[in-house]
Amino acid sequence: MHHRIQSGGIRWLALLMLVLAARARAQGAAGIVEEALDQVVTQRIEIPEQPLAQAAAALEQKTGLRLAFDKSAFEMMPYRDRTRVSIVIENCRVRDALQSLFDGLGLEMAVEGDQINVRPGPALRRLGRALTIEEAQLLGALARGRWSALDHAKLPISAALDAEKQQELDRQLAQAAGLNAVRELDAATAAARLSWTVEGGRLSFITRKQDIEQRLERKLSMVYQRVTLDELLVDLGRRIDVTFVFAPGALRAVNAENRKMDLIQRESTVRQTLERICGNTGLRYGIEDDGVHIQAPPGAAPSTGGARRVIAILRVPVGDDGTSVEFPIYDDELPPDVLKLREKKLPEVIEELRKRG
Numbered sequence: 001m002h003h004r005i006q007s008g009g010i011r012w013l014a015l016l017m018l019v020l021a022a023r024a025r026a027q028g029a030a031g032i033v034e035e036a037l038d039q040v041v042t043q044r045i046e047i048p049e050q051p052l053a054q055a056a057a058a059l060e061q062k063t064g065l066r067l068a069f070d071k072s073a074f075e076m077m078p079y080r081d082r083t084r085v086s087i088v089i090e091n092c093r094v095r096d097a098l099q100s101l102f103d104g105l106g107l108e109m110a111v112e113g114d115q116i117n118v119r120p121g122p123a124l125r126r127l128g129r130a131l132t133i134e135e136a137q138l139l140g141a142l143a144r145g146r147w148s149a150l151d152h153a154k155l156p157i158s159a160a161l162d163a164e165k166q167q168e169l170d171r172q173l174a175q176a177a178g179l180n181a182v183r184e185l186d187a188a189t190a191a192a193r194l195s196w197t198v199e200g201g202r203l204s205f206i207t208r209k210q211d212i213e214q215r216l217e218r219k220l221s222m223v224y225q226r227v228t229l230d231e232l233l234v235d236l237g238r239r240i241d242v243t244f245v246f247a248p249g250a251l252r253a254v255n256a257e258n259r260k261m262d263l264i265q266r267e268s269t270v271r272q273t274l275e276r277i278c279g280n281t282g283l284r285y286g287i288e289d290d291g292v293h294i295q296a297p298p299g300a301a302p303s304t305g306g307a308r309r310v311i312a313i314l315r316v317p318v319g320d321d322g323t324s325v326e327f328p329i330y331d332d333e334l335p336p337d338v339l340k341l342r343e344k345k346l347p348e349v350i351e352e353l354r355k356r357g
Contacts, residue, residue: 029114036065037095037111049086052077052105056118059087063094066115073107076124078133096179103182104143106131122186125241126197126211128218134201142181142203147173147188150181159205161194168192169205193289208289215240216271216292224263229254229281232261233294240270243291253296254281256335 047058052074056067077083085105089097098116102109108121123139124131131139138156159166172191176184189196195211197204206214218240224232230251237244251259258281265273274285274292282297 030111033065033111033114033116036063037098037116038093040091040093041089041097042091045087045089047087049084051081052083052085053081055085055087065094067109068115068117070117070119073119076120076127076130077105078131078136080130083136099183100143100180103180104140105136106139123182123198126195127199128215128240131198132201135198138198138201138203139182142185142198145180146178147176147181147184156202157204158202161205161207165192165194165207169194209287212242212287212292215242216274216287217269219267219269220273221266222263222268222273224261226260226262229259229261229277232263233277236270236273237292245288245291245293247293247295250283250294250296253336254283255337259335 045059045062047055047062050058053069056069059065060067074081074083083105085101087101098109102118102121103123106121106124106127107118109116109118111117127135141155142150159169161169169188169192172188173184176188178184178187185196189205193208195206195208197206220236220239222236224235227235230246233244233246261277261280263273263277265276277283278285284295284297286293286295
């Protein structure tokens with residue numbers, strides 16, 4: 001893969017980094033890196049084809065910037081850390097050069113402290129696995145130019161959208177203005193509430209719901225021990241980059257003994273895991289454009305959103321002098337089985353009080 005990035009320019013970066021280093025005490029490290037990224041390189045930087053990690057190290061030497069690659073970034077390359085790239089940068093901002101380079105590999109960068117962290121970007125997170133060489137070649141082509149400059153007739157495009165969605169996508173793409181086609185596709189599909197991938201070496205457009213359904217089919221190995229139900233589901237969502245939306249009162253409707261879970265699974269799809277959780281807890285789920293919606297078990301009392309009621313007070317002694325601390329217990333903090341017991345016993349308690357009165 002060869003990356004050549006050119007634009008208009010005024011200054012050479014490596015010399016600038018020496019000057020900026022002197023300001024380190026007066027300015028935060030991140031600010032220095034951001035300033036360096038906004039400088040324009042006029043003296044040609046050329047790095048011959050070599051493994052990505054070595055090319056990044058060579059780029060560090062020539063620019064003075066520090067690049068820190070997340071382990072998963074290499075794991076999602078076509079040949080892992082042996083994936084080879086060549087880099088040519090001339091007459092452009094350093095930021096634009098690096099963004100175009102990483103966009104073509106499905107990666108993204110973020111300045112943190114005195115270094116630039118590189119990790120899987122949106123295109124790779126949507127794919128959920130390592131790129132094939134065909135997919136990397138397509139991403140590289142999209143990163144080398146604007147959408148309007150590409151020969152769309154030669155692009156391998158697959159879209160099964162209805163006429164209305166396709167029309168909206170075309171409108172958004174015509175208005176998109178970004179560094180390259182990768183970023184314009186991100187902006188246009190976000191505005192049209194769609195998603196795109198390079199799966200199979202083809203540019204595919206799908207609905208967000210279809211995107212989420214595909215992510216639920218990813219296989220994961222997982223070990224959870226005494227993890228609360230909401231933490232488990234949120235972590236599952238994080239691992240496939242999907243939001244889990246909890247209906248009001250859904251988790252409170254689960255029996256107390258099921259609110260903490262032990263779960264060990266190997267190479268199971270997220271959907272299988274979700275079905276297992278729902279089977280054990282009675283929860284239900286549905287897929288919408290904005291994520292996976294978790295709903296209360298059938299027949300559970302709906303949450304009204306009204307004021308919480310104190311139904312008991314727990315008084316705990318905290319000293320030998322009679323001092324105690326009171327903890328109010330609210331109606332929405334009790335599991336359904338305890339609430340049923342309360343409803344059953346309450347008439348008996350009231351009748352006993354009447355007798356004593």
